[in-house]
Amino acid sequence: MKKSFDVVVIGTGEAGSTVAARCQAAGRNVAIVDSRPYGGTCGLRGCDPKKVLVGAAEIIDRRSRMQGRGVTGDLRIDWPELIRFKATFTDPFPRQQEEMLVKEGVETFHGRARFVGERSIEVGQDVLDAANLVVATGAWPRKLGIPGEEHLTRSDQFLDLQELPRRIVFVGGGYIAFEFGHIAARAGATVTILQQGDRPLKQFDQDLVARLLVRTHDAGIDVRTGAQVTGVEGTPGNFRVTAATDSGSEVFEADMVVHAAGRAPEIDDLDLSTAGIEVDRHGIRVDDYLRSVSNPAVYAAGDAASSGGLPETPFAQYEGGLVAENLLNGDQHTTDYRGRASVVYSIPALGAVGMTEQEARAEGLSFDVKQADTSSWYSARRVAEPASMYKVLIEKGSGRILGAHLLGPEADEFSNLFALAIRADIRADALREALFVYPTQASNMAWMV
Incomplete structure (x- = not known):
């Protein structure tokens, strides 16, 4: 059956769902397609379930660190029970996501999509035509090319x-x-x-x-x-x-x-060449508006796009919102990744915000580096964390925060504060004068800049 829409979105993760919901709310006729349960990587196969498991591991590690410091007794992870707890987050999510989209008025399809024209895709027995299509299919483990x-x-x-x-x-x-x-x-x-x-x-x-x-x-x-x-x-x-x-x-x-x-964009079987869509090893080649450089009817967002963003949920959400705005109002919004933040949820967590020293030097910036081992600071000693460090890059003269690199307790939440400072152009002087609640990790910022 052939159906026509204003916008067709391929992928129901953070990028795709954001595009579909915003365009439908603005009065567009929208369809969305996924070959797997609705919800994408973060809610089902990535961030959310992973963080549940990390939370349990953190408890075990903290008990171990606090032995001899007032904490006694044994704890262990009951893995099957932990996975059942994780499932209370992931099992209902596909139904909730699809019901949300349907309630908004988005027409939902299940199956693997492939392009059959510049503005058309095939899903099972259906052919969906659209004024614009958005590819937001996420990523998949990259092929290694090794035996076994x-x-x-x-x-x-x-x-x-x-x-x-x-x-x-x-x-x-x-x-x-x-x-x-x-x-x-x-x-x-x-x-x-x-x-x-x-x-x-x-x-x-x-x-x-x-x-x-x-x-x-x-x-x-x-x-x-x-x-x-x-x-x-x-x-x-x-x-x-x-x-x-x-x-x-x-x-x-x-x-x-x-x-x-590593992971690679999950786009190999979409028959993109049929629609004249150019790709490189990072995904669909897009301009600063996230529009395909070779097919103006197509946009891409999230891990499927060769956009320069990081393969993380906030970037997918951001790019999905930007694509929606450009679809609704013409190409007026370009990508801006200032203050980009990334965290590895190891124990302890490792965070990176903004520029590295190498990137700042490559741009010819003049900056000071403030760094210290903070394992002896109260915030780390209180929880007996031996691995706690920071490095902050501050531009000379202006006091702009160029980058922040963090290892230790609550490095993930701490990274958010530096991301805000960079994005909102909050200078080092302002951070030194902020009246933070003490004792918290945030209160360390005044000493770090």
């Missing part, structure tokens, strides 16, 4: 494990490896992280990463750098992971092997 790749467990599968394997090897040293690795270690698993390059978490400040690596080792996690995985063989419970290292070929035995070597 089919044995790797995806991050979404990890979040549904009914039993936690005893020995886990993570292929790759990014967000997934450090977040899930720290969770698994606190739940009693033996964890190994195999990082191909010489530095894990390359987009984060390396001084802070080095301190996190010490803390990670102390948690019993073996992080191997310069370890390029060349193959996986065996069966669940009896895998052999082969890696090329400086000392030759090494074999790591595991009950489960997890893909943690």
Whole structure:
């Protein structure tokens, strides 16, 4: 059946749902499509369920740190019970998301979409024509091209494990490896992280990463750098992971092997070439308005777009809102990623806001770097956290906050404050004079700038 709409959105994550809801509310006739349960990565397979597991792991770690400081007794993670608790967040979410869209008046479709023309897609037996289409299909584990790749467990599968394997090897040293690795270690698993390059978490400040690596080792996690995985063989419970290292070929035995070597836009089977949509390795090529550079009827947002944003929920929400505004009012709004923030939910968390030192120097900026090990500060000593550091970049003369890099208790919430300061152009002098509640992490800001 052929149907016509003003806007058709492919993908029901944060970017896609934002576009659909805003355009429908403004009076447009909107359809939305997804081949998987409605809700996207964050609510179902990423941020939200992951943070539930992180919360449990943090409790175990904090109890361990506070032993001999007034806390006694044993605690452990009951993994099946924790996964059941996680499911109370994820199980109702697809129905809630679809009902929300339907209530708004959006017509919903289920199935894998593919382009059959510049302004048309096919979903099952339906052909949907639209004045504009928005691709917001998110990302998927990138292909590694190694023998035995089919044995790797995806991050979404990890979040549904009914039993936690005893020995886990993570292929790759990014967000997934450090977040899930720290969770698994606190739940009693033996964890190994195999990082191909010489530095894990390359987009984060390396001084802070080095301190996190010490803390990670102390948690019993073996992080191997310069370890390029060349193959996986065996069966669940009896895998052999082969890696090329400086000392030759090494074999790591595991009950489960997890893909943690990065994600790629999930766009390969959309037949984008049929619609004349150009792509690169980062996704659909878009301009500053998030419109396809080669097909003006198509926009892209979130992980599917080669936009320069980070593969995180706030960027997907932001880009979805920007696409909606441009669809409704003409291309008037361009991307602005000032104060971009990113956090690794390791234990403790590692945050990065704004520029790194290398990026600031590349732009020719003159700045001071304020940094310190804060493990002796009250906010860290109170919870016995030995890994607590910061680095803040302040432009000379203007007092602009260029970047902030944080490791330690509540680094995620602390990152939000620096993101606000950068986005709202709150200068260092103003932060020094702020009357923060004490004792809180925020009250440290006056001493950090």
